Amino acid sequence: MYVVVAGGGKVGANSTRSLLEMGHEVTMIEQRPDRFAVLEGEFGEIVMRGDATEISVLERAGIARPPELLLAVTGDDEDNLVIAQIGKEGYRVEKAIARVNDPRNQQHFELLGIKQTVCATTSILGLVEHEVPEHGLVRLLQLQEEGLEIVEVQIEPNSPVAGSRVAGIRVPEGSRLISVFRHGRTELVDDKTVLRPGDQVLAMVQNDTALDLRKVLLGSK
């Protein structure tokens, strides 16, 4: 797909790198000459120098094609909001994701129709809330070097997977269900295993996907 990335700071540069690795076409806009030079050195001609809140700059970046995705990820919330608005309202960009630097500005984005936002501070706070206390998830063992973790999740009656066969459960990539402990006995999980309320499920998860797995097994509460 075609992606326009407005803002070449840490977020913009890393997103661009990943998008390119995934095989997407990217144009990146950066205003600061020093940053532009570094980015141009790494990414070449896909980096454009200019103010991404200027309509003519966005047009040079191909906003009128329009891109399938617009990332407004500068360090300035007002700029990100205006970039996303111009893209969505002026050029029918279907998907615009805006970075919110100050969580207090989140309400302005919502009010002005930019629903897809990413705020690092809010995300980190969300993780903290999830971590203490961790509803329904126990971290049993962490293997730092291997990037592996063994966790235990107790299936609740209202869990979205209660009554489901393991074969039909889409666990996050990098995680695997190992065993189920029920009525004092442990069973190794295979595709035919059906998860029931009260089951204590052991799982191996890679690279911090424990919370994603919990979401799949227990729902997002």
Added chain:
Amino acid sequence: MKAVVVGCGRVGSAVAKGLVAHGWQVTAVDQNEDALMRLGADWPGGFVIGHGMDTRVLEEAGVTEADAAVVATNGDNTNLVIGQVLQKRYEIGTVVVRVLDPARAAFYAERGLNTVCPTQTAISVLLDTVRSGAPAPSRAG
């Protein structure tokens, strides 16, 4: 009538003083305390120190009861966002926003925001003056 002026620079302060002269109750908002000096020693209106993106600052300045608002900070995008917030969230009847970039001013004007673009005004006046071949004031006078 009550008005809030966000951004108390050359333009904002002059508009604020002008409105007071016409009998309005005006509160000015600026991040910088020094901006108060622009309003003069006998400023009868209100003054709130803070950023116009902060809803607590706006509410302290009385946006919930304002009849009109003028947004003239030194950032176009800041003005565009604050202007929309005042219009949509606080439903102020008259909101005027100063935008220096003609393209953005036109874009948001088409979408129902009352934008004023001094750059566009200057361009138009300069063009008209040259085209009409008006003589220099000294010779005309």
